[in-house]
Amino acid sequence: MALLGQYAMNGAMLGMMYALVAVGFTLFFGVLDVIQFSHGDVVAAGAFAGLLAYAALSFFGVHAPGVLLLAVILAAALATIVVGVLVARFLVLPIKGAPQLNVLLVTLMMGTVVRECIRLFFPNGSQPQRFPALLPSSGWNLGAFYLRFDNVILLTCGGLLIAATHLLITRTRLGLAIRAVAQDEETARTMGIDFKRVVLVTFALGSVLAAFAGVMDGLYYNEVFFGMGLLLGVIGFAAAILGGLGNLYGAIVGGFLFAALQTVGAVALPFASAYKDVFAFGVVIVLMAVRPTGLIGERVSERV
Amino acid sequence: MTALLSCRALTRRFGGLVALDRLDLEVERGTVLGLIGPNGSGKTTFFNVLTGIFPASGGEIGFDGAAITDLAPQQVYRIGIARTFQRSRLCLPLSIFDNLMVGNHRHLRHDLWFNLVRRKALRRQIGEQFAAARELLRIFDPPLAERMLEPAGRIPMIDRRRVEVCRALISRPKLLLLDEPSAGMTHDETLRLMDDILKVQQQIGSLTIILIEHEMSVIERITSRCVVLNYGKKIAEGAYAQVAQDAQVKQAYLGLE
Amino acid sequence: MKAAAVAAVATAFAWLLLRAESQTSISLLLLLAVAAGVAAARLRFRLSGPSVLAFAAVAVLALLLREDDFSLLLLTRILIVVVACLGLNVQFGYAGVVNFAGASFFGVGGYTAAILAPRLPHLLVLLLGGAAAALVGSILILPVLRTRGHYAALVTIAFALLFRTFLEVNDTLGGPQGLKLPELVIGPFHFNDPVFDASFYLRYVALGLVLAALALGVVQRLERSWIGVALDAVRLDEIAAASFGLSIARWKIAAFTIGNFITGVAGALSAFMIGFIAPNNYAFSESLILVSILLLGGIGNPWGLALASAIVIVLPEKLQTIQEYRFLIFAAVVILILLFRPAGLLPRPLRRLKT
Known part of the structure; x- marks a missing residue:
């Protein structure tokens, strides 16, 4: 029973991280019909920027966890927004008309650039870095299961962030513009929507979600690694596809579904802990074979 | 004589939209059928269902005495139906000759042994195909036939249309589907292209054509019979002069009450 | 004649570059090469000649360097990477099947060689390395076929990450330490014995x-045949290709399998040469390097990828300052290439089937 609770909590945390990343993928695909393959590494950039802010503030003698946490999140968000917007502005938008493959390659290589920059230029960046515990580690004893506050806080915040994104997309003028562009770029332009601005804002928005996913990852595992974005990127992208690219709810469902599969797999399979990541990537491959266009279905718009 | 192509109650739905609605259609051998109707009336969808790109939601297609409703595009091509596309779908980085050879796929040998080892035989086949392709292209435009080793992306629109039509013709299909060949061309160019196609038709003899076209003068000039579609339904059929007078057709086109 | 002169100059240049020791002279030589390249591009210099010339040039270069172990090792590494990239080129350049797991299939060849080398004749082992890569590739065929563009990319990336992780946690394959290989022996030739007084690397x-x-011969014949036309059509327009009877699945499977086979054979040879293999050699970043070589050289052009292989391998070894930064630099260069010269350094020439 206790173990079950532990697994459920772990699954929920993973699911929230995947969902945050997947929503980014799906937002970008919505407005531009492109895959931002460096998105996973943007997550890592966020986590490391947060770490940097923490180190800087600690150096100047700031030790209040609340202040530190806020600084970490802000720094992470700032870093991801900068990277995300730069990618959109200088890499994706200029080659929008080129074959989809080129956009994919450019962003994939950009991911490598980000990853390598962290490895090379972050102090001792090729080694995993300890991420500070900034949330209370106490919790409630629910029978045999120990429910930690920090996990609850992270899940709640993640949920709120996704809910806020949803409200932004469905209830605001900006969201309307994003949806209009996603629906039909040409029409949106003729309606007087500043296409470029909407794209940049969307990339900023998705990148903020990535920042939170990165910080969440760091706080949950107490460790970050320059290559962490690869796993999160691949799984986040797979989750977005699973939910149907361009579909916000689909991405969230996909994220949690993926985490559930992974958690169940870890329980059900022997030697599961060593082969945890092997299993995760295997699931990605199998899912792509079984449901190549996702459970909900991507809109297909090829004219013949 | 039985019809070459006959469709019974052919239907195609996209979600709630009925793009083809219980269409009955017959084409006699050796004739040119015009398929007309306003934009979005289901003409191109008909081609896509017929060639297997979209599966039919209902109904049957018979071709040359066999049921072909559920065939894949590859199989449809192999039994002798070839098409052009509304928007040019040439492989622009490839040479004109390569593009034509894509159209002649079913007459070429594709096994590894032949292509990698028996190079002499391969070169001989290339030589034969090159001569045949030049012959065909010459009917349309003799200068173009001398430029077959240039990339298709470097020739003007009208020549691309010609190459596309030749790509469809080179495999000697029984049925040729032309999807708005006039798009992007002037009136005179279109008429010339049509005359050339008719020339080829006479040479081959048994070629049957279905033509989607907005230019009514083209339809009037070369089709023996027309089918008018509106909202996926057949609303009229007969000789052009006859359907042009049809009240329903006028209403569909002009929105007259 | 022109081609022979260029081959001679290129050989001399390669010899100078490989023998150069000081960072200044290496930099100067590289600047010279860049200048020559720019000038050739400006003058629209077109080169054509028999492929034999290029191989003769490499052979002469190897003889000139006969006592220089390190340079000969570099030369062999270039040749192996050229073979591996030729495999990727069939997939990516012709059929348009993206494969971001090139290093993994290279690794399948290597691990197969390590396992089979003590038991079977080594020439057969090299071929089996390719066969194993093709076989492992077949488990990816279904997802790669059923998906397009970015999905296929995702599948192969997932496989690349999976493969590396699998090697690390699997104890029978040596875990992170990897496996050792015996000396390569083909017929009477023991590859670790010196060749008279010269380096054993000559073999x-x-x-x-x-x-x-062999790989170049196969790939070039493939391209200049009906198969080449079919693969190009599948890459450029699946709907048009299908409408003219081409089976998209058949051609993609063919290209994927042939490509993986070639890459696997290269991997097996590489494993023999290094003598031991470990998961680190087959990381995702190595796959990205292989793709970078294709894009840098000019996708679809075997000579382009040969040039790019030489650049990508020699540069970090000779310019030590960039060794550590090579992944970063190559990724950045590929981005620039894709933005400003998507056809690569040596764009693929138009196929003229009839000459």
Whole structure:
């Protein structure tokens, strides 16, 4: 029973991280019909920027966890927004008309650039870095299961962030513009929507979600690694596809579904802990074979 | 004589939209059928269902005495139906000759042994195909036939249309589907292209054509019979002069009450 | 004549570059090469000649360097990478099947060689390395076929990450420490014995040349045939291709399998030459390097990828300052190439089936 609770909590945390990343993928695909393959590494950039802010503030003698946490999140968000917007502005938008493959390659290589920059230029960046515990580690004893506050806080915040994104997309003028562009770029332009601005804002928005996913990852595992974005990127992208690219709810469902599969797999399979990541990537491959266009279905718009 | 192509109650739905609605259609051998109707009336969808790109939601297609409703595009091509596309779908980085050879796929040998080892035989086949392709292209435009080793992306629109039509013709299909060949061309160019196609038709003899076209003068000039579609339904059929007078057709086109 | 002169100059240049020791002279030589390249591009210099010339040039270069172990090792590594990239080129350049797991299939070849080398004749082991890569590739065929563009990319990336992780946690394959290979023996030739007074690497260069010549022959014949036309059509327009009877699945499977086979053979040879293999050699970043070589050289052009392989391998070894930064630099260069010269350094020439 206790173990079950532990697994459920772990699954929920993973699911929230995947969902945050997947929503980014799906937002970008919505407005531009492109895959931002460096998105996973943007997550890592966020986590490391947060770490940097923490180190800087600690150096100047700031030790209040609340202040530190806020600084970490802000720094992470700032870093991801900068990277995300730069990618959109200088890499994706200029080659929008080129074959989809080129956009994919450019962003994939950009991911490598980000990853390598962290490895090379972050102090001792090729080694995993300890991420500070900034949330209370106490919790409630629910029978045999120990429910930690920090996990609850992270899940709640993640949920709120996704809910806020949803409200932004469905209830605001900006969201309307994003949806209009996603629906039909040409029409949106003729309606007087500043296409470029909407794209940049969307990339900023998705990148903020990535920042939170990165910080969440760091706080949950107490460790970050320059290559962490690869796993999160691949799984986040797979989750977005699973939910149907361009579909916000689909991405969230996909994220949690993926985490559930992974958690169940870890329980059900022997030697599961060593082969945890092997299993995760295997699931990605199998899912792509079984449901190549996702459970909900991507809109297909090829004219013949 | 039985019809070459006959469709019974052919239907195609996209979600709630009925793009083809219980269409009955017959084409006699050796004739040119015009398929007309306003934009979005289901003409191109008909081609896509017929060639297997979209599966039919209902109904049957018979071709040359066999049921072909559920065939894949590859199989449809192999039994002798070839098409052009509304928007040019040439492989622009490839040479004109390569593009034509894509159209002649079913007459070429594709096994590894032949292509990698028996190079002499391969070169001989290339030589034969090159001569045949030049012959065909010459009917349309003799200068173009001398430029077959240039990339298709470097020739003007009208020549691309010609190459596309030749790509469809080179495999000697029984049925040729032309999807708005006039798009992007002037009136005179279109008429010339049509005359050339008719020339080829006479040479081959048994070629049957279905033509989607907005230019009514083209339809009037070369089709023996027309089918008018509106909202996926057949609303009229007969000789052009006859359907042009049809009240329903006028209403569909002009929105007259 | 022109081609022979260029081959001679290129050989001399390569010899100078490989023998150069000081960072200044290396930099100067590289600047010279860049200047020559720019000038050739400005003058629209077109080169054509028999492929034999290129192989002869490499052979002469190897003989000139006969006592220089390190340079000969570099030369062999280039040849092996050329073979591996020729495999990727069939997939990516012709059929348009993206494969971001090139290093993994290279690794399948290597691990197969390590396992089979003590038991079977080594020439057979090299071929089995390719066969194993093709076989492992077949488990990816279904997802790669059923998906397009970015999905296929995702599948192969997932496989690349999976493969590396799998090697690390699997104890029978040596875990992170990897496996050792015995000396390569083909017929009477023991590859680790010196060739008279010269370096034992000469034999590896020779074998590398043979393999590269075979792979190039297959790939070039493939391109200049009906199969080449079919693969290009599948890449450029699946709907048009299908409408003219081409089976998209058949051609993609063919290209994927042939490509993986070639890459696997290269991997097996590489494993023999290094003598031991470990998961680190087959990381995702290595796959990205292989793709970078294709894009840098000019996708679809075997000579382009040969040039790019030489650049990508020699540069970090000779300019030590960039060794540590090579992944970063190559990724950045590929981005620039894709933005400003998507056809690569040596764009693929138009196929003229009839001459």
